[in-house]
Amino acid sequence: MCVGLSGKVVGVKDGMAVIDASGATREVSAELLDDLEPGDYVMVHAGMAIAKITEDEESESEEIMNSLLA
Numbered sequence: 001m002c003v004g005l006s007g008k009v010v011g012v013k014d015g016m017a018v019i020d021a022s023g024a025t026r027e028v029s030a031e032l033l034d035d036l037e038p039g040d041y042v043m044v045h046a047g048m049a050i051a052k053i054t055e056d057e058e059s060e061s062e063e064i065m066n067s068l069l070a
Contacts (some may be wrong), residue, residue, distance in 0.1 A: 004045045006053060006061040012036050017049055022062060 007019030007026070017030040019042060029048040030036045041058040042049040053061070 002049070002059075003065075004043045006041060006043050006058045008058065009036060009038050009040045009042060009049075011038055016018075017042070019044065035063070039050075 005021050005026075007021035009017050009030075010020050010025065011018040011031055013067055014049075015029065015031050017029055018025055018027050021044070025046070028044050033042070033049050033052060036042070036049065036052070041053045041055055043051045043053050043070070045063070
């Protein structure tokens, strides 16, 4: 099973994005996504932002992960 991590983009520079994922910041590749900006939400897998998602989708993803870890 593959698990993606959702997060909010806080910065973008030189093909890399810094995301906030539940309070932890991570640097991930943003090469697969066009027009990524701070404030966007993304799904991350294997160190790469693979899709833009909505804020609602990010909240739902976080709730599911929290229930799995509880």
